[in-house]
Amino acid sequence: MEASEVKKMGYECFATYPKSLLNKGTGFLTDYTHSLNPYSGCSFGCTYCYVRQMPVSLFHKKEWGTWVNIKQEAAALLRKELARAKAKGPVTIFMSSSTDPYQPVEYSEQVTRSLLTVIAEDPPDFLLVQTRSPLVRRDIDLLQELKDRVRVSMTVETDLEEIKRAFTPNAPPIAARLKTLELLAAADIPTQATIAPVLPSSEAFAHKLRAVADRVCIDDFFMGDGSGGKRTKKLGISSLYEKLGLPEWYDPSAYQLVYDRLTEVFAPGQVLVSQKGFAP
Numbered sequence: 001m002e003a004s005e006v007k008k009m010g011y012e013c014f015a016t017y018p019k020s021l022l023n024k025g026t027g028f029l030t031d032y033t034h035s036l037n038p039y040s041g042c043s044f045g046c047t048y049c050y051v052r053q054m055p056v057s058l059f060h061k062k063e064w065g066t067w068v069n070i071k072q073e074a075a076a077l078l079r080k081e082l083a084r085a086k087a088k089g090p091v092t093i094f095m096s097s098s099t100d101p102y103q104p105v106e107y108s109e110q111v112t113r114s115l116l117t118v119i120a121e122d123p124p125d126f127l128l129v130q131t132r133s134p135l136v137r138r139d140i141d142l143l144q145e146l147k148d149r150v151r152v153s154m155t156v157e158t159d160l161e162e163i164k165r166a167f168t169p170n171a172p173p174i175a176a177r178l179k180t181l182e183l184l185a186a187a188d189i190p191t192q193a194t195i196a197p198v199l200p201s202s203e204a205f206a207h208k209l210r211a212v213a214d215r216v217c218i219d220d221f222f223m224g225d226g227s228g229g230k231r232t233k234k235l236g237i238s239s240l241y242e243k244l245g246l247p248e249w250y251d252p253s254a255y256q257l258v259y260d261r262l263t264e265v266f267a268p269g270q271v272l273v274s275q276k277g278f279a280p
């Protein structure tokens with residue numbers, strides 16, 4: 001890539017040739033047989049991203065958020081691996097655990113779309129698509145083919161754009177994510193709004209989500225980073241809360257506050273907590 005292009009985009013791209021794509025579902029993803037990451041690295045570069053503390057990031061020389069590895073020949077590899085896995089038993093896939101499948105590079109590279117094409121042709125028992133990007137709308141045609149074997153989980157950690165900007169300046173606007181949930185639901189694609197992690201939000205948040213989703217998953221740093229909050233603590237996120245004058249939101253009680261607001265608006269069974277909310 002030209003240096004000027006890197007500067008304009010804010011991240012560098014590299015081509016990689018993985019030996020496998022389907023990884024065993026472990027830890028937080030034990031409810032899944034496999035996880036699937038079309039890319040490694042993620043240019044959204046959220047401040048609180050726990051992947052920063054994982055080997056994929058720690059062993060990379062460049063800072064998390066500034067690089068993306070584009071997996072080459074991914075569709076052909078998945079086609080083989082998926083057939084092999086399905087021959088052994090039920091297959092449930094979480095896409096993605098350590099990258100966003102619809103980050104900006106997907107506009108041009110379309111690795112995720114190529115994988116979804118394979119999945120639509122030879123469907124697993126279940127696919128969860130985890131993203132915070134409105135680009136997932138582009139693939140409504142493929143998602144529709146999966147009928148009730150798919151759910152799109154859209155991260156909406158707050159309804160306050162200034163809070164989003166403080167924690168995840170490179171991530172898509174909140175309004176675009178809410179609109180995307182609305183469009184997916186109108187296309188009969190199962191969805192959920194995912195508040196993960198819980199960030200400071202307004203009292204109206206639950207109502208805004210109820211207008212576009214009938215299922216919500218809520219998770220926080222203390223339940224959901226795979227280490228009881230230790231990984232997040234190492235990232236020094238608490239200082240950001242203090243800088244914003246909102247230290248009380250960096251506490252397990254913040255989850256309880258948002259949970260209570262949600263259960264006033266959503267019906268019983270529509271609000272799922274932590275791992276349960278991501279399960280197939």
Ligand code: SF4
Pocket residue numbers: 042043044045046048049050051097098099100132
């Ligand atoms: S979108 Fe997800 S994977 Fe990407 S930086 Fe943010 S939290 Fe990490």
